[in-house]
Amino acid sequence: MAVREPATYEEALERIGELEEELESLDALLLLRERAASDDGTRHTLEDVARELGAEDLLDR
Amino acid sequence: MIHVELSDAARDDLLQLREHLRARHGAPLSGEFAELEDDANLLAVQHGAIRALATIRDNPWIGAENRARTGSRRIVDGRHVYFDREGYRGRHAGDMRFRIVYRLEPDEGAPARATVYAIAERASQRAYKLAERRWPRSG
Numbered sequence: 001m002a003v004r005e006p007a008t009y010e011e012a013l014e015r016i017g018e019l020e021e022e023l024e025s026l027d028a029l030l031l032l033r034e035r036a037a038s039d040d041g042t043r044h045t046l047e048d049v050a051r052e053l054g055a056e057d058l059l060d061r
Numbered sequence: 062m063i064h065v066e067l068s069d070a071a072r073d074d075l076l077q078l079r080e081h082l083r084a085r086h087g088a089p090l091s092g093e094f095a096e097l098e099d100d101a102n103l104l105a106v107q108h109g110a111i112r113a114l115a116t117i118r119d120n121p122w123i124g125a126e127n128r129a130r131t132g133s134r135r136i137v138d139g140r141h142v143y144f145d146r147e148g149y150r151g152r153h154a155g156d157m158r159f160r161i162v163y164r165l166e167p168d169e170g171a172p173a174r175a176t177v178y179a180i181a182e183r184a185s186q187r188a189y190k191l192a193e194r195r196w197p198r199s200g
Contacts, residue, residue: 028080032080032081032084035073037194038069039068039069039070039195039196040069042069043068043069043176044067044069045065045066046066046067046114046115049072049075049114050111050114053104054104055108055111058108058111058112058115059115059118
């Protein structure tokens with residue numbers, strides 16, 4: 001990644017904001033990768049997951 | 062009728078479906094997934110998954126065997142079903158964009174439960190790849 005020297009204080013603040021956003025995206029990506037690679041043995045019932053999605057009625061048949 | 066359980070990662074697949082798709086396909090979503098930027102469509106797809114999981118609960122063997130898929134290794138003893146939101150029209154009749162990969166446990170013959178290991182888009186065989194990483198190593 002090329003380093004861009006901010007010319008002014010305002011530009012520096014703007015650049016800091018951009019970098020913070022990039023870091024948040026990287027954090028999110030790392031979290032997703034963790035999820036992709038792991039199974040810690042925790043289980044969730046279909047009923048609980050349906051409830052989280054407001055879809056309990058779809059199970060009644 | 063048997064119990065259906067989702068691994069922690071599979072639950073996350075479903076509840077964070079849009080975020081996972083964005084991470085893999087870019088944001089905002091485009092092409093066949095563009096409509097999932099709309100909350101109502103996203104929820105409709107998630108409800109489609111719940112319907113599919115209910116069909117597994119009612120008929121554990123409804124999913125096609127993974128062994129029919131070439132390239133499978135660890136997940137050969139599992140099954141998969143497809144799902145989408147009601148009313149979705151793909152390029153072909155009956156097209157569905159998503160896949161659930163599960164395993165009947167403790168065994169296929171007399172299952173007590175179906176454990177879901179991955180829920181993801183069919184594109185790039187994503188659900189199979191996730192399931193391969195999460196599949197139990199034995200028994």
